[in-house]
Amino acid sequence: MPEISGxxxxxxxxxxxxxxxxxxxxxxGFVAGSFIVTSLYHVFGRQEFKPIAKLSLAASFCFLLIxxxxxxxxLGHPERGIFVMITPHFTSAMAGFGxxxxxxxxxxxxxxxxxxxxxxxxxxxxxxxxxxxxYKAMALWTYDSSPEAQEVDHKVxxxxxxxxxxxxxxxxxxxxxxxxxxxxxxxxxxxxMPVIFxxxxxxxxxALLSVVYQVVSKLRRAPAEExxxxxxxxxxxxxxxxxxxxxxxxxxxxxxxxxxxxxxxSQLLTTRLEFSFITVQMIIGGMIPxxxxxxxxxxxxxxxxxxxxxxxxxxxxxxxLQVFSMRWNVVIGGQLLSxxxxxxxxxxxxxxxxxxxxxxxxxLFITPFVLMFxxxxxxxxxKAGEGAVPGEAKxxxxxx
Amino acid sequence: MSDTQYxxxxxxxAPQEPARRDFLEQGVKLASGxxxxxxxxxxxxxxxxxxxxxxxxxxxxxxxxxxxxYAYVIxxxxxxxCGSCVRACRAENDVPDGFFRTWxxxxxxxxxGSHVDSPNGxxxxxxxxxxxxxxxxxxxxxxxxxxxxxTPCVQVCPVGASYRTRDGVVMVDDQSCIGCGYCVQxxxxxxxxxxxxxxxxxxxxxxxxxxTKGLKPACVEVCPTQTRLFGDMKREDDPxxxxxxxxxxxxxxxxxxxxxxxxxxxxxxxxx
Numbered sequence: 107m108p109e110i111s112g113x114x115x116x117x118x119x120x121x122x123x124x125x126x127x128x129x130x131x132x133x134x135g136f137v138a139g140s141f142i143v144t145s146l147y148h149v150f151g152r153q154e155f156k157p158i159a160k161l162s163l164a165a166s167f168c169f170l171l172i173x174x175x176x177x178x179x180x181l182g183h184p185e186r187g188i189f190v191m192i193t194p195h196f197t198s199a200m201a202g203f204g205x206x207x208x209x210x211x212x213x214x215x216x217x218x219x220x221x222x223x224x225x226x227x228x229x230x231x232x233x234x235x236x237x238x239x240x241y242k243a244m245a246l247w248t249y250d251s252s253p254e255a256q257e258v259d260h261k262v263x264x265x266x267x268x269x270x271x272x273x274x275x276x277x278x279x280x281x282x283x284x285x286x287x288x289x290x291x292x293x294x295x296x297x298x299m300p301v302i303f304x305x306x307x308x309x310x311x312x313a314l315l316s317v318v319y320q321v322v323s324k325l326r327r328a329p330a331e332e333x334x335x336x337x338x339x340x341x342x343x344x345x346x347x348x349x350x351x352x353x354x355x356x357x358x359x360x361x362x363x364x365x366x367x368x369x370x371x372s373q374l375l376t377t378r379l380e381f382s383f384i385t386v387q388m389i390i391g392g393m394i395p396x397x398x399x400x401x402x403x404x405x406x407x408x409x410x411x412x413x414x415x416x417x418x419x420x421x422x423x424x425x426x427l428q429v430f431s432m433r434w435n436v437v438i439g440g441q442l443l444s445x446x447x448x449x450x451x452x453x454x455x456x457x458x459x460x461x462x463x464x465x466x467x468x469x470l471f472i473t474p475f476v477l478m479f480x481x482x483x484x485x486x487x488x489k490a491g492e493g494a495v496p497g498e499a500k501x502x503x504x505x506x
Numbered sequence: 507m508s509d510t511q512y513x514x515x516x517x518x519x520a521p522q523e524p525a526r527r528d529f530l531e532q533g534v535k536l537a538s539g540x541x542x543x544x545x546x547x548x549x550x551x552x553x554x555x556x557x558x559x560x561x562x563x564x565x566x567x568x569x570x571x572x573x574x575x576y577a578y579v580i581x582x583x584x585x586x587x588c589g590s591c592v593r594a595c596r597a598e599n600d601v602p603d604g605f606f607r608t609w610x611x612x613x614x615x616x617x618x619g620s621h622v623d624s625p626n627g628x629x630x631x632x633x634x635x636x637x638x639x640x641x642x643x644x645x646x647x648x649x650x651x652x653x654x655x656x657t658p659c660v661q662v663c664p665v666g667a668s669y670r671t672r673d674g675v676v677m678v679d680d681q682s683c684i685g686c687g688y689c690v691q692x693x694x695x696x697x698x699x700x701x702x703x704x705x706x707x708x709x710x711x712x713x714x715x716x717x718t719k720g721l722k723p724a725c726v727e728v729c730p731t732q733t734r735l736f737g738d739m740k741r742e743d744d745p746x747x748x749x750x751x752x753x754x755x756x757x758x759x760x761x762x763x764x765x766x767x768x769x770x771x772x773x774x775x776x777x778x
Contacts, residue, residue, distance in 0.1 A: 112622075113611075116605075117606055118696045122690050180686070182686070182704075186682070186684040193666065195665055290693060445694055445696050
């Protein structure tokens, strides 16, 4: 039984939204954040993101494929999960999930198809046997690779990315809305919540790609493009500044207004969430990356690639932790305080095994990377030899 | 789509409307077909049938839910904290241990501080308490689902498993509830929980199985001091209706505008 300090309503001592509900916004954050990166190239024409445009689209797609899993794992009746899709009750924010998720999945799947269409056609022509049939089916038996067709593809990609970007923002903003629109819980109920979620999604997506890009470059023995790393660091810094500002503003507003809930929320932050909020979310995950990225951005031209790569990856890894702790502090923190506003329950420790346990969460985090590996086997994310050091490409490439 | 439904193109100059209307009709039929299909799938999956439609009377001849609108009154001055109501609720509704459809809170208040507790929901009454400040008043407050008119819990249910009956009771259809817990988070009064037995949301139903037979909820039935009163706002001579209409009654957390149908007499500012 959890320990209670103060008085909690007797039913308020349970953490019904477990680690899986922490994982859900964490994963959809990667979906939205990665899509923002791919759109920076496809929609806004930022050439420095060209080397990772395919990588980020693949990442967004692979994380999206498992985005519904944590929800499904959390349900008391997983076999009824489909009801949200087929009999949605539209006054519920949660009922929007089916519609948003499906629409976005279709858009991303289409964009993937158009982006890789030429590769699919080429593979269909080259491959033999069963593999050939597979690629022919994936090409939808359309093999037009004329410059005119490619021009059309390019236009379609721009349009899809243009629709996909607001959809990605909505998919993730909606996750923030689920919490922000609960008037019963003062730690959640703020219109800032969807915005904070969205900005931290951008942070997590860019941080993830900064790390993955360096790892992929190492695997391919092709040095990471300097302008790409610099641009990632720059955008990461920008979104981090916005995120931290809003996360602090939310607290400062509550404190300054001396809201009726401030008494209990200040206790929550300084006792139960002292480590995960103050230490991890604000200092280790917030201030330190802010400084590291600030150095990268402001001293960029004096910086050796090795140092820049190192600082960016270090900051990105800390930010992956920061965003996780932010999700944790919102989801779990909101359930540690009772709606009596008079009591807090003891910290929630997730189980290790079981469908809502720590191992499952780790498996969920790893799965998209496995999917990305399979994706790369099927639809190469980098063309063989592209950007690689001559002579090393063939032996070192991850997918040859 | 046979040829008879899609006639050959009309001659030039002839109005195009019928063809378009045909198309729309087909579209509507297709869409409604899809709705029926999904509704059927849902009905099959839930195996308990959907919620009754507005014109249905799910109770047969004996009871008409259009003729009642229930309300509840709690007089906090009368509660002695015996816990009978909590025990009766547990027995009547098979409430799982550690969870509560109703509970009692004890308030001990002085100028320098306040103390609130509810040991095991007050099910065994209240042991003597000592506080570190000079207590000036103490009182007991029974709590339960407020059966709000503007229910946050019904609003957030993603599948419509939480609903409000026509006679004013908020209920959960345990055949459709997916156990997401969103309603538990949305209830400002802490009245809901996810049952470890059924893995669905559970809450006070005002003993709906009793009140639709003309009986009182179990908690009201056993209350020895008439702290808890249950009545019908559609009955002219109802004592509960009279209290709500003529006395100064209060509701919990009025700023949230949930419009509770559970009213309190002699409520203190300390109570939330």
